Amino acid sequence: MKLFNSSRHTLALALVSSVLVAASSCTKDLDRVPTYDLSTETIYKDLAGYQAVAAKVYSGFAVTGGQGPDATTGDIQGIDQGTSDYIRQLWSAQELTTDEAVIAWNDPGVQDFHNMNWTTSGVFVRGLYSRILYEVTLCNGFLSEATDAKLADRNITGNDATTARALRAEVRFLRALSYYHALDLYGNPPFATENDEIGGTTPPKQISRADLFKYIEQELIAIDADLVAPGQNVYGRADKAAAWTLLAKLYLNAQVYTGTARYADCATYAKKVIDSGAYSLTTRYANLFRTDNNTSREIIFPIVYDGKRTQTYGGTTFITHAAIAGTADANWNPARYGVGGGWGGIRTTANLYQQFPDTAADSRGKFVTGGQTRDIVLQTDFKYGYVPIKFKNISSTGVAGTDPTFVDTDFPMFRLADVYLMYAEAALRGGGDQGLALTYVNRVRTRAFNNTAAGNITATNLTLDFLLNERSRELFWEATRRTDLIRYGRFTGSTYLWPWKGGVAAGTSVPEFRNLFPIPSADLSVNRNLVQNAGY
Secondary structure, eight states: OOSSOHHHHHHHHHHSTTOOTTOOOSSGGGOOOOOSOOOHHHHTSSHHHHHHHHHHHHHTTTOSOSSOTTSSOOSSSSSOGGGOOHHHHHHIIIIITSTTOEEOOOOTTHHHHHHTOOOTTOHHHHHHHHHHHHHHHHHHHHHHTOSHHHHHHTTOOHHHHHHHHHHHHHHHHHHHHHHHHHHHHTSSOEEOOTTSOSSOSSOOEEOOHHHHHHHHHHHHHHTGGGSOOTTOSOTTSOOHHHHHHHHHHHHHTHHHHHSSOOHHHHHHHHHHHHHTOOOOOOSSGGGGGSTTGGGOSSEEEEEOOOTTTSOOSSHHHHHHHHTSOSSOOSSOOGGGGTSSOOOOOEEOOHHHHTTOSOTTTOTTOOEEOTTOBSSOSOTTOTTBSOEEOOOOSBOTTSOBOSOSSSOOOOEEEEEHHHHHHHHHHHIIIIISOHHHHHHHHHHHHHHHTTTSSTTOOOTTTOOHHHHHHHHHHHHTTSSOHHHHHHHTTOSSBSSSOOTTGGGOTTOOOBOGGGGSOOOOHHHHTTOTTOOOOTTO
């Protein structure tokens, strides 16, 4: 579970976490001042320095700062460090806003997600926005120092230069991924690259959603030649298949992002991943969410967590602990999850539970129901709502993780089953082979039904509605649901309701402008180039 060798990874976490190594600030509230007396020449003096900073860029998706999870502050200011982790913030925006998750806590702003009444000043709206743009800033800082000219000036040549250029392609992928999340969640964010002035007096300009789509597309295509072949990179680092998967996601949602459908392109890139042969479905579904999921050949790009080395109260630590009751009883034993206690936070609505007509046969449909009610009478009481059994801090053989608080399980950002289902949807929307789509869907369902044909469907069953439901069954709690519902036109409006949508127990219509989060008011106040998203 190492991105680089351990000493270099540690160096990145310890030295670079608070340093904007010549980084271009994407927005005024992220214009950070280095807290270490280090210069770019000191940090980037050799290949090891580049590897250390690249490790920091990767770790920006997993940890909240370089001082540990209990430090007073992290990389992002104005939000509790424990809640500011990239994956926790992304997960909350993508899951708590939908039928797949509710939360019991009353932290300021957290209930706004499911009630869909967030505001421009909400701490979580700004926290996610800042986390995404901070990650872009880290990427820009690395890339500004990784040009061929600067490598040559520092006498980084031969194999070391080749390695540095490959890292450059990976960091461009990470920036594209961050900008993809900005595109999907905020639509029209401020925009900067490594070519923009650092800490200048002119704040970054806003980019339109269509132009940001084009930029991400061009970046992912441009780096293809420099990325490692599918399945050949160190685990946890990006390869060609990771970029192809992100392109497939981009194209699947192109109609939403640009007004022009790109389903044939989605199918093309999904099939490139599949046909590479580098990835295969994990035999047992549950093992995808265990501490040794780093051995899975299904996970194309993970966010890597380690209970001893990447400690955070976000990520899979949050997802695992928050789905366990705060007190142990006949229904709840935290040790079964490999942790020392539960946080009594997240459950699901009846809508997800009802997606599984046969929870005994479908291995994905496992829920804690004892001591829980199916219907959510009150969002802020953990006992209301069944709880999916998904992420655990134990291995596939039942061995507990290395730490009872901080979870070892990696978060699967991209995996093959999602690629199969993306191809199938693109095909049904006119972009691919529907016969092949059926084959791919049944591969996913065969695994779900314990590697039997019991759950296989026919061509007649394969409809767009079926695929939306199948994506929920397969990918729930993996931060895809909000995007899927928007693509289907069911996130806002009254076409599809779920408990407490819009803050009403039975669910109610929500205005269409909620398909995007707002640009935080704090950023609007310091950047005259920004225009608020419609409706806010």
